[in-house]
Amino acid sequence: MKKEESLKRMKVGVGMAILFMLGMSVSLSSAETDHHATHKAEPNLPKVPLMNRMALDLPPAAQEGLKLTMREHLEAIDAIVSALAREDFSKAATLAIVELGFAKHHVAMQREQSATFPPAYHELAMAHHQAAEALGAVIPTKDLKQILPHLEQTIHACVKCHQAFRL
Ligand code: HEC
Structure with a gap:
């Protein structure tokens, strides 16, 4: 009798535990779907500015020139x-100045065949060369704590222009 009762209790206990675990997994998975649902409902932030980008009105040859410069930037x-990963600091500094600094602006302008750009585009271009020059200036310190924020600002300058303008 006693044995049967304790077996019964055990069964109830196991049953409860299973129910509890099921409940947990249901609430967990519903939390997950909720999360996905809200995630989907949220505006996709990077895409919003991209949709409103201003088109540059460039002749085809200038467009090709701009794209060549861009691929070189990357x-x-x-x-x-x-x-930097190889700790070849002098190479990194030279690349920043020569490939992304103000010198590169002249190369870019020649390739864009004196096409006209909106003033805001010009400002973003200058800010990006300025960020690269600052990066080049700080690299010789060999101090990654100083270098990385400038690298971040240099890359951020690329992203800012891409979010504002398109071909
Ligand atoms: C002042 C504006 C500006 C800056 C700064 C800028 N870009 Fe661009 N980039 C553009 C525009 C405009 C396009 C064309 C994008 C489009 O039509 O969707 C472009 C396109 C590109 C492309 C695609 C090229 C292709 O062949 O289609 C790459 C790669 C790129 N940029 C890399 C970079 C990198 C890396 C940097 C920073 C070091 C950078 N860009 C800085 C304006 C800029």
Whole structure:
């Protein structure tokens, strides 16, 4: 009798535990779906400014010139990060100044065949060259705590322009 009763209690206990665990997993998965739902409902932040980007009205040759410069910019960032990772600070500094600094602006202008740009575009371009020059100036300290914030600002200057303008 006693044995049967304790078996019964155990069964109830196990049953309760299973119910509890089921309940937990249901509430967990519903929390997850809720999360996904709210995530989907949220405006996709990076896409909002991208949709409102201003189109640059450039002739085809100037567009090709701009895209070439841009691909070189990405290669320069890549080369700067790998030089820093190798602790080749002088290479990294030279790349920042030569490939992304004000010198590069003249190369870019030649490729864009004196097409006209909105003043805001020009300002963003100058801010990006300025950030790269500041990065180049700080790299010789070999102090990553100083270098990384400037690298971040240099990359951020790329993103800011991409969020505002398109071809
Ligand atoms: C002053 C504005 C500006 C700055 C600064 C800028 N870009 Fe761009 N970039 C553009 C525009 C405009 C396009 C064309 C984008 C489009 O039409 O969607 C572009 C396109 C690109 C492309 C695509 C090229 C292709 O072949 O289609 C790459 C890669 C790129 N940029 C990299 C960079 C990197 C890396 C930096 C920073 C080191 C940078 N850009 C800074 C304006 C800028």
